[in-house]
Amino acid sequence: xxxxxxxxxxxxxxxxxxxxxxxxxxxxxxxxxxxxxxxxxxxxxxxxxxxxxxxxxxxxxxxxxxxxxxxxxxxxxxxxxxxxxxxxxxxxxxxxxxxxxxxxxxxxxxxxxxxxxxxxxxxxxxxxxxxxxxxxxxxxxxxxxxxxxxxxxxxxxxxxxxxxxxxxxxxxxxxxxxxxxxxxxxxxxxxxxxxxxxxxxxxxxxxxxxxxxxxxxxxxxxxxxxxxxxxxxxxxxxxxxxxxxxxx
Amino acid sequence: xxxxxxxxxxxxxxxxxxxxxxxxxxxxxxxxxxxxxxxxxxxxxxxxxxxxxxxxxxxxxxxxxxxxxxxxxxxxxxxxxxxxxxxxxxxxxxxxxxxxxxxxxxxxxxxxxxxxxxxxxxxxxxxxxxxxxxxxxxxxxxxxxxxxxxxxxxxxxxxxxxxxxxxxxxxxxxxxxxxxxxxxxxxxxxxxxxxxxxxxxxxxxxxxxxxxxxxxxxxxxxxxxxxxxxxxxxxxxxxxxxxxxxxxxxxxxxxxxxxxxxxxxxxxxxxxxxxxxxxxxxxxxxxxxxxxxxxxxxxxxxxxxxxxxxxxxxxxxxxxxxx
Ligand SMILES: Cc1cc2nc3c(=O)[nH]c(=O)nc-3n(C[C@H](O)[C@H](O)[C@H](O)COP(=O)(O)OP(=O)(O)OC[C@H]3O[C@@H](n4cnc5c(N)ncnc54)[C@H](O)[C@@H]3O)c2cc1C
Ligand SMILES: Nc1ncnc2c1ncn2[C@@H]1O[C@H](COP(=O)(O)O)[C@@H](O)[C@H]1O
Numbered sequence: 001x002x003x004x005x006x007x008x009x010x011x012x013x014x015x016x017x018x019x020x021x022x023x024x025x026x027x028x029x030x031x032x033x034x035x036x037x038x039x040x041x042x043x044x045x046x047x048x049x050x051x052x053x054x055x056x057x058x059x060x061x062x063x064x065x066x067x068x069x070x071x072x073x074x075x076x077x078x079x080x081x082x083x084x085x086x087x088x089x090x091x092x093x094x095x096x097x098x099x100x101x102x103x104x105x106x107x108x109x110x111x112x113x114x115x116x117x118x119x120x121x122x123x124x125x126x127x128x129x130x131x132x133x134x135x136x137x138x139x140x141x142x143x144x145x146x147x148x149x150x151x152x153x154x155x156x157x158x159x160x161x162x163x164x165x166x167x168x169x170x171x172x173x174x175x176x177x178x179x180x181x182x183x184x185x186x187x188x189x190x191x192x193x194x195x196x197x198x199x200x201x202x203x204x205x206x207x208x209x210x211x212x213x214x215x216x217x218x219x220x221x222x223x224x225x226x227x228x229x230x231x232x233x234x235x236x237x238x239x240x241x242x243x244x245x246x247x248x
Numbered sequence: 249x250x251x252x253x254x255x256x257x258x259x260x261x262x263x264x265x266x267x268x269x270x271x272x273x274x275x276x277x278x279x280x281x282x283x284x285x286x287x288x289x290x291x292x293x294x295x296x297x298x299x300x301x302x303x304x305x306x307x308x309x310x311x312x313x314x315x316x317x318x319x320x321x322x323x324x325x326x327x328x329x330x331x332x333x334x335x336x337x338x339x340x341x342x343x344x345x346x347x348x349x350x351x352x353x354x355x356x357x358x359x360x361x362x363x364x365x366x367x368x369x370x371x372x373x374x375x376x377x378x379x380x381x382x383x384x385x386x387x388x389x390x391x392x393x394x395x396x397x398x399x400x401x402x403x404x405x406x407x408x409x410x411x412x413x414x415x416x417x418x419x420x421x422x423x424x425x426x427x428x429x430x431x432x433x434x435x436x437x438x439x440x441x442x443x444x445x446x447x448x449x450x451x452x453x454x455x456x457x458x459x460x461x462x463x464x465x466x467x468x469x470x471x472x473x474x475x476x477x478x479x480x481x482x483x484x485x486x487x488x489x490x491x492x493x494x495x496x497x498x499x500x501x502x503x504x505x506x507x508x509x510x511x512x513x514x515x516x517x518x519x520x521x522x523x524x525x526x527x528x529x530x531x532x533x534x535x536x537x538x539x540x541x542x543x544x545x546x547x548x549x550x551x552x553x554x555x556x557x558x559x560x561x562x563x564x565x566x567x568x569x570x571x
Pocket of ligand 1 (some may be wrong): 013457482496512514515519532533534535550551
């Protein structure tokens with residue numbers, strides 16, 4: 001079985017976002033870069049399948065040179081091969097097309113991704129790859145079982161869980177709860193240093209969409225504290241919600 | 249044409265669909281286009297309701313084998329409808345199904361996609377979308393260069409307004425039945441309550457709740473206010489039996505209710521990212537320095553175990569109903 005895991009490098013969730021001078025991207029100064037959190041669940045699931053079904057795991061990231069950190073980390077965790085698709089594309093369709101072009105014809109049974117790359121928050125690259133490669137898909141998956149050429153996935157929907165059954169090959173996007181990702185061992189980290197990361201050209205930077213502006217959220221109106229004993233505070237709050245906010 | 253992919257639940261038009269239709273109507277009026285509502289699967293009576301929200305045409309793509317959702321079949325049906333009708337803009341609610349089917353349909357059409365948008369406009373005949381990025385730490389404007397432009401609208405942001413349209417019914421041929429994947433069953437939690445992303449009022453608990461049993465007091469308050477319960481990641485990860493589906497934040501649900509009440513939540517950057525789009529924020533925290541107060545429309549410094557029951561009592565006495 002062959003598995004491809006798509007890993008995106010994103011700003012750490014702690015990052016205080018500032019808009020760059022161009023007015024349409026974030027200021028990269030002081031940004032610490034990490035693997036997108038959901039991608040860690042995707043990778044962990046792939047490594048578990050490697051352990052239980054002798055799968056071969058390839059990781060791919062589309063981005064700049066710094067994305068090698070994400071790939072190196074994945075190698076330390078147990079991925080077999082790593083590929084960097086060099087590009088600074090931001091359009092989901094352009095990224096999905098480049099990832100699909102890489103995967104095409106290589107016989108992957110499973111393509112794992114995060115359900116959303118935090119930051120861009122597009123939540124679209126997974127289903128786009130599935131369409132471009134004419135594969136089955138299951139998104140926001142919290143449980144995955146692989147059968148003989150088939151899969152059964154549980155995915156989160158409003159107020160419940162949906163059970164999807166389908167044929168391999170498939171694109172599965174991971175949600176928190178799918179598994180508990182492991183930490184890299186010292187042996188893994190040392191081993192990863194010796195492995196090579198294959199590099200090739202990725203997508204053209206222009207795609208079907210482009211970001212033409214970026215602003216900070218509007219400042220929230222000044223709030224106020226409600227004083228007194230709990231019963232008074234409660235009464236004051238309900239009064240304010242009723243009369244000022246007009247919620248009730 | 250502007251086409252809106254619509255969803256039914258128990259035969260009724262879902263709220264996120266009515267919101268997308270209303271926004272579609274507005275854009276159609278602004279650009280002199282017609283508005284189409286598309287239903288895939290079993291559409292029974294509810295589809296006709298799309299006319300109330302301004303649909304000029306109601307397109308149904310029905311077949312027994314489409315009764316269960318299949319991402320590849322639905323994406324194919326949606327893309328076919330776009331082509332048949334020559335639609336240039338395709339919208340839908342940013343629901344579990346919308347976010348599953350529409351990016352896939354976009355790829356099939358070679359179209360650009362903007363997800364979870366909070367504002368839309370037509371600029372020089374093309375769609376432009378404003379959407380939160382970095383979980384709401386910033387807002388980006390997305391411009392499209394593709395012929396077809398696809399977007400999903402974030403629930404609870406666009407206002408559904410009734411504006412009758414002609415609602416001419418038209419049926420479309422269904423795709424063949426050999427699907428790559430299909431929904432086998434839905435394991436509902438059966439609460440019957442709104443999902444966090446669609447809820448108007450959310451009462452959330454954090455580490456300050458001390459254990460899972462204590463969430464019962466939040467349930468009571470939420471019931472009295474007509475809301476649902478959410479949680480911080482600290483509460484979800486503490487092993488209190490709080491499901492991840494309840495987590496609000498950058499790696500949980502991003503919500504935009506009218507009212508968000510944070511109980512025993514400090515206001516970490518990742519939590520704020522998920523709820524700062526709420527219209528009114530109430531913080532109940534015993535630490536007057538907690539960062540959550542910087543965001544709060546109304547702050548209550550106090551012990552939540554004293555304040556929350558008082559709130560429930562007062563809310564019950566008023567027998568409130570949200571407007
Ligand atoms: C990659 C990553 C992703 C993350 N994603 C998320 C996310 O999506 N959502 C999220 O919420 N967090 C997320 N976090 C975690 C986040 O950083 C915080 O740790 C978390 O939000 C803290 O939860 P809390 O406010 O409930 O707990 P704490 O920060 O411990 O705050 C508890 C608060 O309760 C108050 N309190 C205690 N007892 C009482 C009482 N009796 N009455 C009143 N107040 C009381 C305290 O004063 C304190 O302010 C993420 C972290 C990382 C690293
Ligand atoms: N530049 C990229 N390189 C590799 N994988 C990506 C990239 N962008 C998105 N992905 C994958 O697609 C998932 C969804 O991303 P997005 O659609 O951008 O929210 C991510 O979690 C990754 O698994």
